[in-house]
Amino acid sequence: MALEFSPETFRKFEETVARYPKKEAAMLPVLYLAQREFGCLNAEAIAYVAKLMDQSPARVYGVVSFYTMLNMKPIGRHHIQVCRTLPCALRGAATITGFVKKSLGIEIGQTTPDGTFTLSEVECLASCGTAPMMQINDEYFENLTQERVAEILEQLK
Amino acid sequence: MEKVLLRNIDIPDSHTLGVYQSRGGYSALAKVIQSMKPEGLIEEIKTSGLRGRGGAGFPTGMKWGFVPKDNPKPKYLVCNADESEPGTFKDRLLIEKDPHAIIEGTLIAAYAIQSHLAFIYIRGELAFGAQLLEDAVAEATRAGYIGKNIFASGYDLDLIVHRGAGAYICGEETALLSSLEGGRGWPKVKPPFPATHGLFGCPTVVNNVETLAALPWIIERGAAAYSAMGTEKSKGTKLFSVSGHIRNPGVYELEMGYPFRKFLEEDCGGVPDGRKLKGVIPGGASMPVLRDDEIDKVNLDYESVQAAGSLLGSGGVIVMDDTTCMVRAAWNIARFYAHESCGQCSPCREGCHWMEKIFHRIELGQGESGDLDLILNVSANIMGNTICPFGDAAAMPAAAFIRKYRDEFEQHIAEKRCTVPN
Numbered sequence: 001m002a003l004e005f006s007p008e009t010f011r012k013f014e015e016t017v018a019r020y021p022k023k024e025a026a027m028l029p030v031l032y033l034a035q036r037e038f039g040c041l042n043a044e045a046i047a048y049v050a051k052l053m054d055q056s057p058a059r060v061y062g063v064v065s066f067y068t069m070l071n072m073k074p075i076g077r078h079h080i081q082v083c084r085t086l087p088c089a090l091r092g093a094a095t096i097t098g099f100v101k102k103s104l105g106i107e108i109g110q111t112t113p114d115g116t117f118t119l120s121e122v123e124c125l126a127s128c129g130t131a132p133m134m135q136i137n138d139e140y141f142e143n144l145t146q147e148r149v150a151e152i153l154e155q156l157k
Numbered sequence: 158m159e160k161v162l163l164r165n166i167d168i169p170d171s172h173t174l175g176v177y178q179s180r181g182g183y184s185a186l187a188k189v190i191q192s193m194k195p196e197g198l199i200e201e202i203k204t205s206g207l208r209g210r211g212g213a214g215f216p217t218g219m220k221w222g223f224v225p226k227d228n229p230k231p232k233y234l235v236c237n238a239d240e241s242e243p244g245t246f247k248d249r250l251l252i253e254k255d256p257h258a259i260i261e262g263t264l265i266a267a268y269a270i271q272s273h274l275a276f277i278y279i280r281g282e283l284a285f286g287a288q289l290l291e292d293a294v295a296e297a298t299r300a301g302y303i304g305k306n307i308f309a310s311g312y313d314l315d316l317i318v319h320r321g322a323g324a325y326i327c328g329e330e331t332a333l334l335s336s337l338e339g340g341r342g343w344p345k346v347k348p349p350f351p352a353t354h355g356l357f358g359c360p361t362v363v364n365n366v367e368t369l370a371a372l373p374w375i376i377e378r379g380a381a382a383y384s385a386m387g388t389e390k391s392k393g394t395k396l397f398s399v400s401g402h403i404r405n406p407g408v409y410e411l412e413m414g415y416p417f418r419k420f421l422e423e424d425c426g427g428v429p430d431g432r433k434l435k436g437v438i439p440g441g442a443s444m445p446v447l448r449d450d451e452i453d454k455v456n457l458d459y460e461s462v463q464a465a466g467s468l469l470g471s472g473g474v475i476v477m478d479d480t481t482c483m484v485r486a487a488w489n490i491a492r493f494y495a496h497e498s499c500g501q502c503s504p505c506r507e508g509c510h511w512m513e514k515i516f517h518r519i520e521l522g523q524g525e526s527g528d529l530d531l532i533l534n535v536s537a538n539i540m541g542n543t544i545c546p547f548g549d550a551a552a553m554p555a556a557a558f559i560r561k562y563r564d565e566f567e568q569h570i571a572e573k574r575c576t577v578p579n
Binding site: 138 | 231240241242243244245246248249274280281282283284285315317319320321322323324325336337338339340341342356357398399400401402406407408442473475476477481485486489490493496497499
């Protein structure tokens, strides 16, 4: 069955595009709709968005491959993104990452076998004053300690 | 010092329209739209001395003045909320605690350049902030501050909150515009500048969150009140984000010209755990690090920090104590730039990865003699040879760490390990 938006999402797509001076400017908001609907932006999703946006699949692929928050492959239910940039590194980010690796039994870039958690290291999330910290899906978790991380992972299982 | 930017953030529900209005919010917008002409507004902001707070410090009124008035194309005003400079988290605070100040400032700036469509481009990771902004825009629209015929003046203005998707380079104004046009975040060669050839080739001004958030106060109290604060070349107040090895991290608002040492020791509580200050980056990871012995003559304003060989930038103050391995710190920043390089121009694309590899080898104990001079050489060949300032932003810290801590680097290479006691 061909990939396509539900009627409700298609309505959101039309409303979104209508606000921009040119259709192509709505590329990122439309890709977010597609990622939420389809789970990830694989080749099929990219071809569908390209058709909707009157762009070539190559151009859409160029956009998707550029931004870190657009995923071409599926990821776990909870995407754990630990900040690794200098201010967090100075306050023990490596210890937090090591603890998550050990707790979940996965390396950076991997997903737990049951599909619950994916672990990534990311760059500065504008939360340096509450370092070390991590982002899980859309939420920030700040002032982390190993104890806090253990609690958070437990709640999300 | 009277707070300009942080005046609302400690009030409960400061992010709501009700609270914002109860504290005088949107009276500046009313004054601007009902009683000021764009030329007068631009002059007022020029007189205030307000300079861009994203990192470049370009005079805001002057930038607005570059927009051609007789150009028939639509004008666009973009609020740059892509805060991604390591060590910087001041815009996020304003977004979460005072979104209406940002919106009001955006609307004022849009009016100055006679734009009828403004954008707030917010980094994708700040999902909570984007939601707050969307909610605030909805409130402001219902109240008639956004939309058609604002204050019955005949002036129309719409505002779109546009989320990025993870790319530090999209904080650079032309890359932001490339992204907003629906493409990869690729910077464009300047000139031409966005003021004449911006979004879709139309006159566009991109202003930082903090710059725009200062506008309502300046309009309410007058340019003279703003320029009465600060120094001769750095007027007003600025937000500083403090992180790293410091007792009291957080966002502080200071009058420009505040002494750096005093700020670190008194306001920020100094370096904790009996440790000593080894180095501090004054303006975000792009800026050259200053050693402990260099900061006594530094005041927190554009000209003083520049005289000391660094730059005020975003005001992201990253503090490093004497347990810090400067090789590792330099590698961390080099890795950041290697990861975030957009890849367009060879000096940056190749140079950033090259510097990262060399720093990493040194850090791992595989450094060779000649490595340091090679990094300096690569850095010098990136500087000024790229489409956008990202190349300079990667080159400057690499060279500065080596210049300021050369002995430590050489020892790390000679002994094939970190020699910093921690």
